[in-house]
Amino acid sequence: MGGEMQLEFVSGxxxxxxxxxxAYKDSFRYQLxxxxxxxxxxxxxxxxxxxxxxxxxxxxxxxxQSLISQIPEKPRSYMIFKK
Numbered sequence: 001m002g003g004e005m006q007l008e009f010v011s012g013x014x015x016x017x018x019x020x021x022x023a024y025k026d027s028f029r030y031q032l033x034x035x036x037x038x039x040x041x042x043x044x045x046x047x048x049x050x051x052x053x054x055x056x057x058x059x060x061x062x063x064x065q066s067l068i069s070q071i072p073e074k075p076r077s078y079m080i081f082k083k
Contacts (some may be wrong), residue, residue: 004019004020005017005018005019005020005067005079006018006019006020006081007062007064007081009030013029013030013031014027014028014029014030014042015027015028015029015030015039016028017067026041026043027041027042027043028040028041028042029042031049032054035053035054035055036051036052036053036054037051037052037054037064038050038051038052039051039052039067052064052065052067053065053076053078057080060082060083061080061081061082061083062080062081063078063079063080063081064078064079064081065077065078065079066078066079067079
């Protein structure tokens with residue numbers, strides 16, 4: 001697994017994902033619905049939108065299904081982010 005991941009939600013329903021130690025920034029359009037967030041890569045049309053489990057815990061904390069590829073047979077893992 002990579003370094004520490006950061007998510008930044010900016011205007012226009014854009015989320016920017018960065019990892020410590022990496023020069024890359026991945027930008028996604030996001031759409032929230034009850035219990036999930038759907039992410040669509042901004043940099044390409046090659047990938048379909050992907051839904052992830054998502055929960056707003058409080059005004060400073062969110063819980064999101066891991067954005068790192070997972071093995072389908074294993075239980076889902078989650079990440080918690082705080083402001």
